[in-house]
Amino acid sequence: MARKKITVVGAGFVGSTCAQRLAELELGDIVLIDIPQTEGMPAGKALDILESGPVYGYDSKIVGATSYEPSAGSDIVVITAGIPRKPGMSRDDLLNTNAKIVKDVTEQVARTSPNSILIVVSNPLDAMCLVALKTSGFPKHRVIGMAGVLDSARMRAFIAEALNVSVENVHAMVLGGHGDTMVPLPRFSTVAGIPMLLKTGSAYYAPSASVAEMVEAIVKDKNKVLPCAAYLEGEYGIDKVFVGVPCKLGARGLVEILQLNLAVEERIELQKSASAVRELSALLK
Numbered sequence: 001m002a003r004k005k006i007t008v009v010g011a012g013f014v015g016s017t018c019a020q021r022l023a024e025l026e027l028g029d030i031v032l033i034d035i036p037q038t039e040g041m042p043a044g045k046a047l048d049i050l051e052s053g054p055v056y057g058y059d060s061k062i063v064g065a066t067s068y069e070p071s072a073g074s075d076i077v078v079i080t081a082g083i084p085r086k087p088g089m090s091r092d093d094l095l096n097t098n099a100k101i102v103k104d105v106t107e108q109v110a111r112t113s114p115n116s117i118l119i120v121v122s123n124p125l126d127a128m129c130l131v132a133l134k135t136s137g138f139p140k141h142r143v144i145g146m147a148g149v150l151d152s153a154r155m156r157a158f159i160a161e162a163l164n165v166s167v168e169n170v171h172a173m174v175l176g177g178h179g180d181t182m183v184p185l186p187r188f189s190t191v192a193g194i195p196m197l198l199k200t201g202s203a204y205y206a207p208s209a210s211v212a213e214m215v216e217a218i219v220k221d222k223n224k225v226l227p228c229a230a231y232l233e234g235e236y237g238i239d240k241v242f243v244g245v246p247c248k249l250g251a252r253g254l255v256e257i258l259q260l261n262l263a264v265e266e267r268i269e270l271q272k273s274a275s276a277v278r279e280l281s282a283l284l285k
């Protein structure tokens, strides 16, 4: 069986670590794209990752590129391009700078890989998903945002640390927009299956691990339920906006949005978060 072709756009810390994780998991052959200030940077990073293959025992091919042609026909495209926030900035402060970058990238991706599934990572995440959806013209099941896996992983890490249990025993669910209004759901979080009653730059290890989990669910057609940013059309009483909800991911991308039976306060929090994303998205130029 031919390996899947996966493109990662943006060879900064998040993008290159993501490429490394995808190669180590042997989820496909990888193209790492960037328009670097230093000539040859994506090619150099790609070669470095390729050369770890004999040590780790993976056969994924990985190349770096400064144009989109080598990525043509990709099955999955991970968009990490954009500027990261600096200390004191909120993710929302990146809105119009990153919207332009994500729009340019999406135009190229839609031209060269028209059948791909897009996983958007750039911030402010939910608004950038909308830019990618509108620019690509792709159906909503092929445009998904990575945030819920990351926010839930962070919650799991803190719970595991506080209770001194393995992270493997802890499940957590964080919904809503990726920002100040995100909605942690302790009622849907468990420790070893037991419901929980516990009333300078950007990260890149946990975000890249989160992307890899989503790519794996798609490549292996796992129908795995993960919290992701999805375009809602009426689910949870929310319409025409991207927001984090539990999503089943499989070969076609977003297979299904799961509707949790939320308590009234949880539903209100989620709707508030969606309103914040909608207000931000309305500021897109």
Ligand code: LMR
Binding pocket: 084, 085, 091, 123, 150, 178, 202, 203, 204, 207
């Ligand atoms: C994260 O949550 O790590 C990313 O959204 C990057 C950031 O600005 O915090």
